Amino acid sequence: MNVVIKGGSYTKFGELWEKTPRDLVSEAVKSALAQANLTYKEVDAIFVGNMLSGILSGQGHIGAFFAEELGITKSAFTLEGACASGGLAMHAGVLGILSGMYKNVLVIGVEKMTDYKPEEVARALMGAGSDGEREAGATFPALYALIARAHMEKYGTTQEDLAAVAVKNHHHASLNPKAHFHFPVTQEKAIKSSIIASPLRLLDCSPISDGAAALVLSNKKSSKNDVVITASSVATDTLGVAQRNDLTTLSATVSAAKAAYQMASVSPKDISVAEVHDCFTIAEIVALEDLGWYEKGKAAKAIREGAHTLGGSKAVVNPSGGLKACGHPAGATGVKQVVELYQQLKGNCEKRQVPDARIGLSQNVGGSGATAVIHILKKL
Amino acid sequence: MNVVIKGGSYTKFGELWEKTPRDLVSEAVKSALAQANLTYKEVDAIFVGNMLSGILSGQGHIGAFFAEELGITKSAFTLEGACASGGLAMHAGVLGILSGMYKNVLVIGVEKMTDYKPEEVARALMGAGSDGEREAGATFPALYALIARAHMEKYGTTQEDLAAVAVKNHHHASLNPKAHFHFPVTQEKAIKSSIIASPLRLLDCSPISDGAAALVLSNKKSSKNDVVITASSVATDTLGVAQRNDLTTLSATVSAAKAAYQMASVSPKDISVAEVHDCFTIAEIVALEDLGWYEKGKAAKAIREGAHTLGGSKAVVNPSGGLKACGHPAGATGVKQVVELYQQLKGNCEKRQVPDARIGLSQNVGGSGATAVIHILKKL
Numbered sequence: 001m002n003v004v005i006k007g008g009s010y011t012k013f014g015e016l017w018e019k020t021p022r023d024l025v026s027e028a029v030k031s032a033l034a035q036a037n038l039t040y041k042e043v044d045a046i047f048v049g050n051m052l053s054g055i056l057s058g059q060g061h062i063g064a065f066f067a068e069e070l071g072i073t074k075s076a077f078t079l080e081g082a083c084a085s086g087g088l089a090m091h092a093g094v095l096g097i098l099s100g101m102y103k104n105v106l107v108i109g110v111e112k113m114t115d116y117k118p119e120e121v122a123r124a125l126m127g128a129g130s131d132g133e134r135e136a137g138a139t140f141p142a143l144y145a146l147i148a149r150a151h152m153e154k155y156g157t158t159q160e161d162l163a164a165v166a167v168k169n170h171h172h173a174s175l176n177p178k179a180h181f182h183f184p185v186t187q188e189k190a191i192k193s194s195i196i197a198s199p200l201r202l203l204d205c206s207p208i209s210d211g212a213a214a215l216v217l218s219n220k221k222s223s224k225n226d227v228v229i230t231a232s233s234v235a236t237d238t239l240g241v242a243q244r245n246d247l248t249t250l251s252a253t254v255s256a257a258k259a260a261y262q263m264a265s266v267s268p269k270d271i272s273v274a275e276v277h278d279c280f281t282i283a284e285i286v287a288l289e290d291l292g293w294y295e296k297g298k299a300a301k302a303i304r305e306g307a308h309t310l311g312g313s314k315a316v317v318n319p320s321g322g323l324k325a326c327g328h329p330a331g332a333t334g335v336k337q338v339v340e341l342y343q344q345l346k347g348n349c350e351k352r353q354v355p356d357a358r359i360g361l362s363q364n365v366g367g368s369g370a371t372a373v374i375h376i377l378k379k380l
Numbered sequence: 381m382n383v384v385i386k387g388g389s390y391t392k393f394g395e396l397w398e399k400t401p402r403d404l405v406s407e408a409v410k411s412a413l414a415q416a417n418l419t420y421k422e423v424d425a426i427f428v429g430n431m432l433s434g435i436l437s438g439q440g441h442i443g444a445f446f447a448e449e450l451g452i453t454k455s456a457f458t459l460e461g462a463c464a465s466g467g468l469a470m471h472a473g474v475l476g477i478l479s480g481m482y483k484n485v486l487v488i489g490v491e492k493m494t495d496y497k498p499e500e501v502a503r504a505l506m507g508a509g510s511d512g513e514r515e516a517g518a519t520f521p522a523l524y525a526l527i528a529r530a531h532m533e534k535y536g537t538t539q540e541d542l543a544a545v546a547v548k549n550h551h552h553a554s555l556n557p558k559a560h561f562h563f564p565v566t567q568e569k570a571i572k573s574s575i576i577a578s579p580l581r582l583l584d585c586s587p588i589s590d591g592a593a594a595l596v597l598s599n600k601k602s603s604k605n606d607v608v609i610t611a612s613s614v615a616t617d618t619l620g621v622a623q624r625n626d627l628t629t630l631s632a633t634v635s636a637a638k639a640a641y642q643m644a645s646v647s648p649k650d651i652s653v654a655e656v657h658d659c660f661t662i663a664e665i666v667a668l669e670d671l672g673w674y675e676k677g678k679a680a681k682a683i684r685e686g687a688h689t690l691g692g693s694k695a696v697v698n699p700s701g702g703l704k705a706c707g708h709p710a711g712a713t714g715v716k717q718v719v720e721l722y723q724q725l726k727g728n729c730e731k732r733q734v735p736d737a738r739i740g741l742s743q744n745v746g747g748s749g750a751t752a753v754i755h756i757l758k759k760l
Contacts, residue, residue: 054435054460058503058507061460061751064616064751068623073616076461076751079457081456088457091455095472095481127440236448237444370445371456
């Protein structure tokens with residue numbers, strides 16, 4: 001598998017009250033197409049990842065909506081899979097190229113979340129969970145708190161371990177002009193921030209953000225220095241956490257990663273940069289284990305020791321700042337992760353550039369782990 | 381292009397208050413997999429077409445939701461494109477097979493609409509239109525009434541012409557045990573039914589229905605008597621009708637059909653059976669013209685004379701009863717249309733069987749024409 005990325009861009013993430021979804025998508029797409037040296041008319045299909053537009057704004061049918069906005073009358077699709085909507089749109093775009101049906105495909109991820117009341121957004125987000133979870137009044141911080149608590153019990157993970165993820169990702173975000181947050185976080189500050197759902201504190205949680213990302217995929221023959229997608233895989237698990245045997249692992253990540261490594265003919269140690277789904281700090285710890293980088297219970301120490309920080313000894317994790325600090329506009333995240341890897345492999349990331357980045361991996365999760373999408377990128 | 385259909389089924393359509401979306405999908409999938417002689421475990425990916433679950437019931441993430449329900453942990457996707465959600469799921473399933481990534485793909489369409497207040501459903505459905513249309517308080521009957529009025533002005537189409545579509549499709553539905561309505565309609569009854577949005581009357585409108593459909597696509601080498609998909613195409617147009625040059629044609633249908641005929645190397649006259657998107661009677665008249673079967677303004681006469689009725693001289697249109705009388709569970713429709721064609725080409729349709737059906741065409745529309753999806757099927 002060898003799908004060439006021709007361009008990729010994401011907007012500033014944050015509370016962007018003055019921008020509409022149209023503004024955000026137009027900005028990201030314009031930049032991605034300029035990099036690809038393509039006009040709107042040369043785009044054969046658009047795949048839009050979005051989770052909440054229909055529920056929050058009443059606007060569905062947003063594949064066609066953005067096709068109209070961009071002046072395109074070709075195929076347009078909306079993909080939804082909770083916070084993995086962007087990842088699913090990526091995968092569908094890859095299928096579009098591999099099928100031979102489309103030459104140039106635009107993958108878009110977008111979410112506008114900060115224009116709505118927090119309780120409306122929290123309720124809408126719970127659409128990603130099981131009906132039992134909604135009936136019980138659960139929210140995602142509460143569900144990930146259960147995961148954190150179980151991980152602490154089983155592996156001795158500490159509040160300091162969680163804080164280390166926040167410290168690292170806020171540091172990275174401070175180097176990324178597009179990030180939602182630019183303020184640094186210390187371990188002390190993280191540990192003393194207010195409790196949201198014990199043991200998760202405010203600085204363990206990713207924010208509600210607005211933003212868009214766009215990527216151009218192409219069927220062109222790849223050549224030296226191109227960045228290509230060498231794996232795209234999806235797996236699922238139960239919607240609800242109560243239905244799982246083990247709270248400390250996301251089996252969808254394990255399956256999707258296994259398939260992706262095989263597809264790309266790489267092993268975990270080959271990865272030089274990763275964007276993983278740190279919707280909560282515990283999620284990054286669990287991810288590094290589920291991706292096969294560490295035995296269960298061993299990832300936290302490495303993160304705490306700085307192995308995955310820029311300048312560290314191992315693959316840099318979440319150089320963008322991750323969901324935690326770059327921000328998490330739900331449907332945009334899965335596309336933004338791949339854009340970040342693309343720009344890292346292209347060497348365009350300035351202060352947050354990972355040196356000699358050759359192979360990148362993204363892990364995008366829907367709900368509390370019901371969907372996982374993995375992409376592996378390689379610089380030729 | 382040559383994607384083999386291994387099985388396909390749809391549930392009874394109607395007001396199915398005693399059935400949940402889980403029940404409906406399980407029933408359709410079980411039957412489709414039995415025909416395909418496949419177990420759940422042999423399914424590599426599921427593509428779900430759904431429009432309203434998130435908005436009406438609060439349950440999003442329904443790709444993973446149905447994967448869990450079916451006991452599958454493979455790739456799962458939700459595709460949304462208003463009333464073309466099912467058609468887009470079909471197209472994505474086809475991409476999945478053609479990409480070489482999946483061997484057996486399950487395409488599911490499902491909608492549960494009758495458990496909600498009509499005004500909630502009408503509001504949710506308007507998510508398919510433009511923001512201007514929502515601000516103006518438009519509903520889909522009103523928008524299609526504009527199309528009908530323009531067609532009447534330009535081509536002299538009459539109330540009797542509209543009624544002829546209802547008469548034909550209710551006749552077909554009376555022969556289909558799965559149809560929402562089994563009562564026959566006379567021209568007189570249709571013309572005297574209450575006005576919904578002039579010139580559209582009650583019997584010009586498709587109902588709000590519950591239902592599900594499932595189809596199994598396979599990468600197996602095709603052989604004699606197999607039914608294969610030989611074209612799958614999607615095109616888009618403006619979301620709002622006000623932004624179009626001509627109200628009497630859906631340009632997305634015209635583009636998608638042109639592409640599909642080319643893909644399948646067939647011409648309009650080769651089609652022996654079609655399922656078209658008659659959400660309102662006028663839509664079937666417009667469709668037969670936009671599909672290239674008639675010059676503009678000429679389709680109504682042929683329908684009125686019975687050319688497209690079972691036993692008529694031309695391709696049978698909507699042998700299932702169409703959206704008009706078989707019913708229109710929004711996200712299910714695009715999949716159900718292809719299932720109906722599959723069963724027609726297989727010769728399994730008993731009283732409504734189209735004799736010697738060899739090539740079938742489905743046309744699935746989202747909104748008032750912003751998305752159109754065409755599939756062409758062939759019996760080998």
